[in-house]
Amino acid sequence: MPKKDARPKKDSPFAQVARRLSKNNVAMAGLAIILLLSLAAILAPIIMPYDYTAMDMRNMYAKPSLEHLFGADDLGRDIFSRLLYGSRASLSMGILSTLLSTAAGIAIGSVVGYYGGTVDNVIMRLLDIIQAIPGMLLAIAISAALGSGFLNTILALSIGGVPMTVRLLRGSIMSLRNLEYIEAAEKINCSKLRIMLFHILPNSLAPLIVSVTMGIGNTILAAASLSYIGLGIQPPTPEWGAMLSAGKAVISKYPHLCIFPGLCIMIVVLAFNMLGDGLRDAMDPKLKS
Amino acid sequence: MPHNKSDAFLSVQGLAVEYSSSGEVIHAVNGVSFDLKKGGTLGLVGETGAGKTTIAKAIIGILPRPPANVSAGEIFMNGRDLLKVDNAQMRKVRGKEISMIFQDPMTALNPIMRVGEQIAEAIFRHEQVTKKQAEDKGKEMLEMVGISTERYREFPHQFSGGMKQRVVIAMALACNPSLILADEPTTALDVTIQAQVLDMIRSLKNKYGTSMLMITHDLGVVAEICDDVAVVYAGEIVESGSKEQIFTSPKHPYTVGLFKSLPDINSDMERLNPIDGLPPDPSNLPAGCSFGPRCPNFSPKCQDHIKLKDAGNGHFYRCW
Amino acid sequence: MSQAPSPLLEVRNLKKHFNTPKGLLRAVDDVSLTIEKGKTLGIVGESGCGKSTLGRAIIRLQDSTSGEIIFNGEDITHAGKKRQRWINENMQIIFQDPFSSLNPRQTLEETISEPILISKRFKSKAELLKETERLMDLVGLDRRLRRAYPHELDGGRRQRVGIARALSLKPQFIVCDEPVSALDVSIQAQVLNLLLDLQKAAGLTYMFITHDLSVVRHISNDICVMYLGQLVETSPSKELFKKPLHPYTKALLSAIPSIDIYHQRERIILKGELASPIDPKPGCRFASRCLHAREKCREPQRLVEVLPNHYVSCWRAEAL
Numbered sequence: 001m002p003k004k005d006a007r008p009k010k011d012s013p014f015a016q017v018a019r020r021l022s023k024n025n026v027a028m029a030g031l032a033i034i035l036l037l038s039l040a041a042i043l044a045p046i047i048m049p050y051d052y053t054a055m056d057m058r059n060m061y062a063k064p065s066l067e068h069l070f071g072a073d074d075l076g077r078d079i080f081s082r083l084l085y086g087s088r089a090s091l092s093m094g095i096l097s098t099l100l101s102t103a104a105g106i107a108i109g110s111v112v113g114y115y116g117g118t119v120d121n122v123i124m125r126l127l128d129i130i131q132a133i134p135g136m137l138l139a140i141a142i143s144a145a146l147g148s149g150f151l152n153t154i155l156a157l158s159i160g161g162v163p164m165t166v167r168l169l170r171g172s173i174m175s176l177r178n179l180e181y182i183e184a185a186e187k188i189n190c191s192k193l194r195i196m197l198f199h200i201l202p203n204s205l206a207p208l209i210v211s212v213t214m215g216i217g218n219t220i221l222a223a224a225s226l227s228y229i230g231l232g233i234q235p236p237t238p239e240w241g242a243m244l245s246a247g248k249a250v251i252s253k254y255p256h257l258c259i260f261p262g263l264c265i266m267i268v269v270l271a272f273n274m275l276g277d278g279l280r281d282a283m284d285p286k287l288k289s
Numbered sequence: 290m291p292h293n294k295s296d297a298f299l300s301v302q303g304l305a306v307e308y309s310s311s312g313e314v315i316h317a318v319n320g321v322s323f324d325l326k327k328g329g330t331l332g333l334v335g336e337t338g339a340g341k342t343t344i345a346k347a348i349i350g351i352l353p354r355p356p357a358n359v360s361a362g363e364i365f366m367n368g369r370d371l372l373k374v375d376n377a378q379m380r381k382v383r384g385k386e387i388s389m390i391f392q393d394p395m396t397a398l399n400p401i402m403r404v405g406e407q408i409a410e411a412i413f414r415h416e417q418v419t420k421k422q423a424e425d426k427g428k429e430m431l432e433m434v435g436i437s438t439e440r441y442r443e444f445p446h447q448f449s450g451g452m453k454q455r456v457v458i459a460m461a462l463a464c465n466p467s468l469i470l471a472d473e474p475t476t477a478l479d480v481t482i483q484a485q486v487l488d489m490i491r492s493l494k495n496k497y498g499t500s501m502l503m504i505t506h507d508l509g510v511v512a513e514i515c516d517d518v519a520v521v522y523a524g525e526i527v528e529s530g531s532k533e534q535i536f537t538s539p540k541h542p543y544t545v546g547l548f549k550s551l552p553d554i555n556s557d558m559e560r561l562n563p564i565d566g567l568p569p570d571p572s573n574l575p576a577g578c579s580f581g582p583r584c585p586n587f588s589p590k591c592q593d594h595i596k597l598k599d600a601g602n603g604h605f606y607r608c609w
Numbered sequence: 610m611s612q613a614p615s616p617l618l619e620v621r622n623l624k625k626h627f628n629t630p631k632g633l634l635r636a637v638d639d640v641s642l643t644i645e646k647g648k649t650l651g652i653v654g655e656s657g658c659g660k661s662t663l664g665r666a667i668i669r670l671q672d673s674t675s676g677e678i679i680f681n682g683e684d685i686t687h688a689g690k691k692r693q694r695w696i697n698e699n700m701q702i703i704f705q706d707p708f709s710s711l712n713p714r715q716t717l718e719e720t721i722s723e724p725i726l727i728s729k730r731f732k733s734k735a736e737l738l739k740e741t742e743r744l745m746d747l748v749g750l751d752r753r754l755r756r757a758y759p760h761e762l763d764g765g766r767r768q769r770v771g772i773a774r775a776l777s778l779k780p781q782f783i784v785c786d787e788p789v790s791a792l793d794v795s796i797q798a799q800v801l802n803l804l805l806d807l808q809k810a811a812g813l814t815y816m817f818i819t820h821d822l823s824v825v826r827h828i829s830n831d832i833c834v835m836y837l838g839q840l841v842e843t844s845p846s847k848e849l850f851k852k853p854l855h856p857y858t859k860a861l862l863s864a865i866p867s868i869d870i871y872h873q874r875e876r877i878i879l880k881g882e883l884a885s886p887i888d889p890k891p892g893c894r895f896a897s898r899c900l901h902a903r904e905k906c907r908e909p910q911r912l913v914e915v916l917p918n919h920y921v922s923c924w925r926a927e928a929l
Contacts, residue, residue, distance in 0.1 A: 180710035183670055184774065188724035189697050198723075202714040336793040337764075449882050450656075479655035479820060481879050484864035488878055506793060509866025536870045550798035554823040554850070554865055560805060561827060563798030567763060 017206075020282040027278020033271035041087040050078035052085040052238050061254045071256040073246065079260055086238035086261075090268070093154055093233075094220035101158035102212050105165020110196050112166060113173030120170075127163040135160035139222060143231045153232045157219050168211055172204040206283035210276050217272030224265050240265050297324035297365075298500050299348070299468060304362030306343050306352065306524075315572045317343045319524040320361070325468075325517075330494065330501045332515035332532070334508060334547075336568060340524040341504045345470040347372075348502070349387050350379045366468065385415040388461035392473040394453035397460065398445040404456045405431060405441030408463050415464045430459040434489060451482035455489070462493060469494075469501045475510065487513055508551065512536060520544050523569050523579035530604035540598075540606040543580045578608065616643040616679075617782060617814050618667070623676035625659075625666045632888040636662040637673075638838035641912075644782075644831075649808070649815040651829030651846065653822055653861070657883055659838040660818045664784040667816065668700040669693065680782070698728065701775035705787035707767035711759040717770055718755040721745065724777040744773040748803060765796035772803065782814045789824060801828060822865055826850060831918075834858045837886050837894040840912060844919040854921040856929065857895045893923065901929055 021027055040047070049069070056076035064071040070079040108127075112120045130138070142156035176182060177200070185199050224241030226232035233239040240261045247257030306318040318340045325331045333341050346352045348364055350371065364371040366386070374382065391397055399407060409427035412418060418426070428438045434455040445453055454474060461469055474490070475483040491514055494501055503515055511518055512532065519529040520543065528541040539545045546564040566583040575581055577592035584591065590609065597605045625637040636659040644650045654660045666673045669685065678686045685696055704710035711720055722741045731737040742752055748769040759767055768788060775783055785804065789797040805828060807813060819825050825832055826846055833843040834855065842855040853859045860877040879898045892907035893899070899906070905924060912920040915927060923929075 180704040180706055181712045184710060187670060187697050187702060189694050189727050199712050451882055480864040481860055482882065484876060485878055507866060508868045512868050512870045513866045532870060547794060550795045551868060552823045552827045554826060560802050561798035563802060564795040
């Protein structure tokens with residue numbers, strides 16, 4: 001990427017995107033929610049009103065009250081504190097596995113898009129096979145094989161996302177490769193690596209950033225689903241999906257055990273999608289004026 | 290611009306169009322007036338961004354609103370102000386009374402519809418005819434623009450650029466409109482194909498007596514096909530008159546500069562005489578004459594408002 | 610120059626073919642030409658005639674199918690990777706499209722200095738900056754625009770950036786691929802003058818590819834007319850305009866819209882459109898559109914010197 005000076009370039013393409021994005025209220029609301037949640041996740045140990053493992057048998061299934069903001073669960077643990085701490089697992093899994101799959105996708109996509117030919121054919125067919133398996137099933141299979149745990153879950157969640165990133169990047173590389181400024185770069189003795197890093201990737205970033213943003217939301221959902229069915233993060237570490245799962249047995253009697261984790265998942269996924277949508281609009285060159 | 294209402298078929302008076310985006314107002318057209326005689330061809334000449342296309346879009350009522358806004362002016366066609374016609378009425382006017390030909394034929398053609406059917410549909414939509422009659426008329430139109438009726442059932446992608454533009458012209462003429470707005474119709478074509486298409490436009494125009502507004506940046510095309518010329522600069526008409534007046538005795542420094550900067554096919558290798566500088570930013574026009582900053586004869590008086598000057602016999606220019 | 614002219618570039622029987630699903634596309638088919646040092650050779654033809662492919666093959670942006678390219682007395686047709694670096698430093702290209710030829714995410718400074726940065730022809734950052742500023746001065750770009758991005762500039766300025774980039778390695782030979790076709794006339798003249806000045810100052814050799822005959826006349830010493838992958842006529846520039854010999858050249862010349870409204874040339878309207886360069890029949894490729902075609906035109910034609918330095922590939926040229 002071209003180096004970015006912080007101040008004087010008011011009109012760099014990224015500054016333009018930021019300006020347009022800042023005018024989009026929905027996207028900014030999404031961004032605000034994400035920032036707030038991230039802050040909460042980072043500060044969780046400090047701002048939690050209770051320890052997330054602290055059991056309190058007097059308050060089993062306690063309804064939301066001033067004492068327990070979102071109520072308490074079957075062991076009398078404070079749901080608000082558990083949600084706060086659980087956001088660490090959910091957010092970090094979502095973000096890390098999307099970044100991992102995008103990084104892998106960029107590496108593979110660059111090779112495939114730039115070299116084409118046989119390399120392209122072989123790798124793309126392999127990715128086709130991965131893509132033919134439903135993402136959730138793949139994640140279940142991988143985490144069942146590797147065992148549960150934080151890192152394994154991240155790995156399981158990221159592999160399914162790789163083919164899409166590769167496809168996205170490959171497409172934009174192929175359309176850029178025939179542009180005259182790429183020819184010009186070849187003609188001034190740019191190495192293939194330099195062409196990739198300085199001329200192709202910066203111009204393929206727009207769709208990638210959108211897909212990463214949207215991807216994080218989906219991956220958080222997938223992580224929650226894995227925990228819901230008992231894979232993924234293991235108790236006693238709180239995780240939204242696992243909390244939802246734990247509450248399902250008593251949902252008719254104590255709905256708040258499910259409602260609050262469910263709301264959290266919904267809000268964070270929605271926030272990422274809102275931001276992603278806004279980013280796509282802000283980056284669409286056809287909307288530039 | 291003073292005009293004689295009786296022989297003007299289309300009369301544009303004081304037209305002004307603005308585009309506003311994020312608090313910035315772009316003055317695309319600033320008080321443009323011109324008349325087009327019945328059956329005549331008026332060439333609207335100017336460079337990219339001068340506002341030519343905006344004028345045409347305002348006439349046919351397809352300006353995107355917002356961001357565009359007609360802030361002043363009247364457009365009379367057959368005595369009726371087109372700017373006061375409501376949308377439903379205007380939809381009937383478009384295609385039937387006025388049609389427009391764009392530079393890129395693909396903006397007018399549907400890529401997944403057979404070309405013949407597209408022409409027939411245009412006829413069917415505007416005239417009281419049966420499907421069969423529309424199809425026959427469609428075939429007739431194709432033949433008229435020099436395309437064999439065997440190609441009636443082909444798709445646009447099977448046609449070359451010049452052929453596509455012929456189809457678009459056939460479509461534009463299908464309902465026998467009284468006014469054609471041609472926006473750089475031959476700019477995307479090769480010279481030999483351009484010659485064919487211009488030749489065809491001219492003979493069809495003569496045959497049907499259609500009036501035409503020809504928008505182009507190419508003075509050669511104007512010389513070929515127009516009767517009258519209006520030179521547009523920064524959203525204003527800086528000079529207008531008959532073709533003979535403009536080509537033999539241009540008065541406005543911009544018009545003179547345009548002619549001078551053209552590479553002449555009849556003279557040899559040498560430096561050209563470009564106009565210095567760049568067209569002004571339409572969101573920040575200079576005071577007075579907008580050509581002032583690039584003008585070789587600039588003087589402080591140019592920053593006052595410049596009135597049109599009459600050079601006689603319908604030849605006007607905006608320079609003191 | 611008093612000494613005998615030495616060709617800087619010699620191209621012999623160059624062919625560039627592409628395999629397509631429909632057959633063998635002969636984009637460049639047996640083209641031979643020479644360009645002397647410090648001179649300009651114009652290549653004229655319509656879209657799809659292979660002129661851009663020819664230019665790209667000569668500077669080795671693309672591998673050729675067969676033939677020889679001799680630059681400075683050295684056969685570079687099959688130059689290896691190391692030699693290619695040297696070729697790139699000595700043979701550059703200016704592109705047509707001022708939009709797609711610049712990386713939208715690089716500032717002017719980054720674009721212009723990148724070639725120097727890669728060639729390591731500088732000792733310090735300060736020297737790199739100084740050289741960049743020298744190049745910007747040279748092509749008439751304001752130094753303040755150093756940090757600007759392409760989208761902030763108009764077409765003419767963007768084209769100047771492309772020219773500065775091409776000049777940055779101090780090449781001997783530049784292929785100009787329609788460098789002014791996308792520009793308005795007044796800006797076009799500015800850029801053409803710049804190219805002429807640069808040539809004079811640095812003794813550059815140009816190959817000027819264009820579809821516009823009036824532009825090519827102003828900049829070229831010699832002109833090659835290309836049709837469907839082959840040269841049909843080559844001649845000193847003056848001579849070609851005075852006495853075009855090939856029927857295609859004549860039609861091309863007559864098709865240019867002239868601004869001389871009183872002396873319009875007699876127009877030759879060609880029939881049909883450009884044939885396909887895929888698996889063409891032997892014989893004259895223009896025959897299907899030629900008004901003078903005879904049976905003998907189906908035999909292969911070759912360039913024959915009819916007048917001194919004036920070659921034409923038409924057996925009837927002298928009779929017509």
